[in-house]
Amino acid sequence: MGKIVLVLSFLNLFLFADELAITERSFTNTCISCHKQQQIPSSLIYKRYLLKYSTNVRMEEAMFNYLKDPKKEYSIMPEPFFLKFPMKEKVEVDDQTLRKSIRTYLDTYNMKKKLILE
Amino acid sequence: MLHSEKRSLFRFLIIYLGSTFILFSVASWLFYISSKHHLLDQQRESLKYEAEHIKSQLRILHQSNAQKLVYPQHKYIKSAIYDLDKVYIFGTFQEDQSLDINKYDNNLYYITKIEPYYLGAAYLLVSRAIVSAPIEKLQKSIFLFMLGAGLFFTILGYFLGKLFVAPMRDAMEQLNHFIQDTTHELNTPISTILTNIEMIETFSEHEEKSRELKRIEIASKTLSRIYDDLTYINLNHKYHRNIVSLNMGILVEERMVYFSAMAEAKSLQVSVDTDPNVILQIDRNDAIRLVDNLISNAIKYNRSKGILHVVLTEKQFSVKDTGIGIRSKDLQTILQRFKRANKSEGGFGIGLDIVNQVVNSYGFVLEVRSKESKGTEVRVKWEK
Numbered sequence: 001m002g003k004i005v006l007v008l009s010f011l012n013l014f015l016f017a018d019e020l021a022i023t024e025r026s027f028t029n030t031c032i033s034c035h036k037q038q039q040i041p042s043s044l045i046y047k048r049y050l051l052k053y054s055t056n057v058r059m060e061e062a063m064f065n066y067l068k069d070p071k072k073e074y075s076i077m078p079e080p081f082f083l084k085f086p087m088k089e090k091v092e093v094d095d096q097t098l099r100k101s102i103r104t105y106l107d108t109y110n111m112k113k114k115l116i117l118e
Numbered sequence: 119m120l121h122s123e124k125r126s127l128f129r130f131l132i133i134y135l136g137s138t139f140i141l142f143s144v145a146s147w148l149f150y151i152s153s154k155h156h157l158l159d160q161q162r163e164s165l166k167y168e169a170e171h172i173k174s175q176l177r178i179l180h181q182s183n184a185q186k187l188v189y190p191q192h193k194y195i196k197s198a199i200y201d202l203d204k205v206y207i208f209g210t211f212q213e214d215q216s217l218d219i220n221k222y223d224n225n226l227y228y229i230t231k232i233e234p235y236y237l238g239a240a241y242l243l244v245s246r247a248i249v250s251a252p253i254e255k256l257q258k259s260i261f262l263f264m265l266g267a268g269l270f271f272t273i274l275g276y277f278l279g280k281l282f283v284a285p286m287r288d289a290m291e292q293l294n295h296f297i298q299d300t301t302h303e304l305n306t307p308i309s310t311i312l313t314n315i316e317m318i319e320t321f322s323e324h325e326e327k328s329r330e331l332k333r334i335e336i337a338s339k340t341l342s343r344i345y346d347d348l349t350y351i352n353l354n355h356k357y358h359r360n361i362v363s364l365n366m367g368i369l370v371e372e373r374m375v376y377f378s379a380m381a382e383a384k385s386l387q388v389s390v391d392t393d394p395n396v397i398l399q400i401d402r403n404d405a406i407r408l409v410d411n412l413i414s415n416a417i418k419y420n421r422s423k424g425i426l427h428v429v430l431t432e433k434q435f436s437v438k439d440t441g442i443g444i445r446s447k448d449l450q451t452i453l454q455r456f457k458r459a460n461k462s463e464g465g466f467g468i469g470l471d472i473v474n475q476v477v478n479s480y481g482f483v484l485e486v487r488s489k490e491s492k493g494t495e496v497r498v499k500w501e502k
Contacts (some may be wrong), residue, residue, distance in 0.1 A: 047180060054202035054235040111180070111237050114187045115208040 031105060038085065046109035048076045056106050063102045067091045123283050123290070130279040131272075138271045146260050157252050158226065165228045168195050169244045173232055180236040187237075195246050199232070199239035207239055217243060224248060301348040308345055311338045336379045343410055347468055350407050359401035366405065367394040370430050373409045377417060385423045392430040398500065400480060408476045411469040412437040412496050419494070438495040444488040473498075 035042050053059040066074040070088050075081075091098060175190035176199070190197070191210055198209025206214045219227040227245045315335050370392050381388050398405065416426050416439035424440040470486075477484045477498060488494040 043183065050238045051180070051234040051236065054238045054240045055205070058202065111187065112207050114185065115179075115189050115237070116186050117191065117210065118188050 031101060034088075040085070042105070043109050045076065046106070047111070050111060052076060056103075056110075059106060060099065060102050063105075064095075064099060067098060067102070068095075123287055126283050126286065127276075127279040130282060131275050134275045134278070135268075135271060138275075139268070142264060142267055146264060150256065150260055153256050154253055157256065158248065161246070161249055162226055162228060165195070165226055165244055165246055166230070168192060168246075169197075169228055169230050169242055172197050172242060172244065173230070173236070176232065176236040176239060176242075195244055197242060197244045199237065200241040200243065201238050202235065202240040204241060207237070209243070211245075215243060215245075217241060219243070219245075297348050297351070301345055304341065304345050308338060308341050312342060332379055332383070336383055339376065339379070343414060347407065347411065347472055350403070350472055351468055359404065361399055361401055363397050364400050364402055364405055365394070366396040366398055366430055366435065367392040369402075369405055370409055370428065370435070373406065373413060374428065376410075377413050380414075380417050381426060384417060384420060386417065386420055386426045387423070388426045388428070390428045392428070393432060396430055396432055398480075404476045404479065407472050408498065409435070411473050412498075415439075415469050415496075416441070416494070424493075433501070434497050434499045436495060436497040438493065440493040443490040443492050443494055444486070445490050446488075449486060449488060 032042060035045075049059045049062065053062055062074070062076070066076070068090065070090060072079065072082060072087070075087075077085075093101070172190050172192070172195075179187045179190075189208055189210065196210045196215075198211055198215050199207045200217050201207055204217045206216075209215060217229065219229065225245050225247050227243065230242050230244075232239050232242050311334070315331065315338060318331065371390070374388070374390050378388075412435075413426075413428065416428075416437045419441040420426060420439040421441055425438075427436075427438040429436045429438075473496075474484060476482075482501075483499040485497040485499065486494065487497075
């Protein structure tokens with residue numbers, strides 16, 4: 001019985017880890033690689049969203065809307081930004097994957113987690 | 119100062135000081151509330167200043183790319199930041215502080231909005247403990263002011279009161295002077311009359327006194343007693359008392375003999391029941407004034423052919439008559455000097471006042487029971 005539980009636990013851990021790895025890979029392939037290539041710091045984008053939307057839920061929603069339908073009015077960047085950079089293309093991933101990627105992004109750059117008391 | 123004068127002054131002071139105290143208390147309370155709010159507003163202003171300072175530090179933190187962001191801390195000030203949904207983000211409070219500050223006290227709180235949302239913070243809550251030193255100083259100042267004002271108005275009230283009772287005092291003094299002069303002038307003729315009556319009795323060939331002589335004797339004794347009462351009142355405070363072991367039984371019997379002529383004249387049915395073993399530590403003149411006034415009143419206000427019952431026991435001395443009685447509303451004030459419940463008989467209204475003075479001096483207890491048109495019983499209990 002104990003062995004069965006142990007095997008199931010390991011199986012669950014591997015599956016979960018696998019899912020995380022897939023999400024992170026998708027996030028890296030879909031978002032980070034492109035940002036790095038175009039030299040647009042992701043942390044800067046995060047700070048701009050944070051300044052405007054305050055909460056993760058609102059930020060996620062705003063990002064999702066923009067990525068699904070990239071337009072100037074949905075973008076967090078100012079208009080002059082688009083004089084230099086072209087409007088990004090619509091992300092061709094399913095909603096669930098996109099949301100997971102956004103959450104990973106928000107978690108990666110979460111400034112609230114960096115706060116400490118001396 | 120006379121008793122009535124003291125009472126009037128006391129009443130005046132109570133009303134004057136009471137109303138002044140209420141007025142000053144209300145004014146001081148309003149002043150205290152206003153000043154306290156002003157002091158708290160000053161502290162709140164400093165809190166606002168600190169809040170602005172924290173905001174600027176949050177802006178710097180937001181721009182930082184450091185791996186660790188050190189949250190701004192200030193001595194005496196606690197702060198916390200909240201997101202747009204008022205969810206706690208971070209702060210220096212001991213535990214996650216709710217943004218709902220209505221339930222807290224003893225601290226000053228200030229909430230300000232942050233825009234744009236540095237670090238995602240939409241609200242900043244700052245707090246500090248109320249600095250109580252200036253408030254305590256204010257309380258102390260108000261207390262000292264009240265104390266000073268109280269002292270000033272007490273002294274002022276005392277002098278004002280004395281000014282108000284001065285006319286009453288003058289009238290009382292005039293009356294006392296008049297009585298003093300009268301008693302002085304009465305002494306010689308009364309003594310002369312009584313001495314001569316005794317001489318007539320001594321050298322008279324007839325055993326029985328004539329009716330006219332009896333009347334003269336009664337009138338003279340009445341005058342003599344009034345003289346003694348008035349002298350007692352005037353000299354009461356200066357009089358040196360000679361406290362002796364006095365047999366009250368013998369004294370009461372003696373005084374009943376003294377009043378026998380008066381009782382006979384009113385055809386009273388007198389019964390005297392005295393315990394011969396009642397010994398009191400008392401001044402003889404005080405005891406005479408006590409007994410005389412009670413018996414004299416009982417005879418004077420008794421009806422013709424009424425009953426006079428005098429009882430002396432180890433516990434009390436009581437005199438009961440079947441006279442006109444005292445109205446229940448007059449019973450409270452009957453012991454006051456110059457107070458006469460009934461003006462049908464002559465007198466100054468000092469009898470019961472003297473009795474009361476003696477009773478109070480020796481710690482006795484005086485009880486007056488009376489029914490109008492039925493009679494009065496006065497009891498003096500020797501021990502409380």
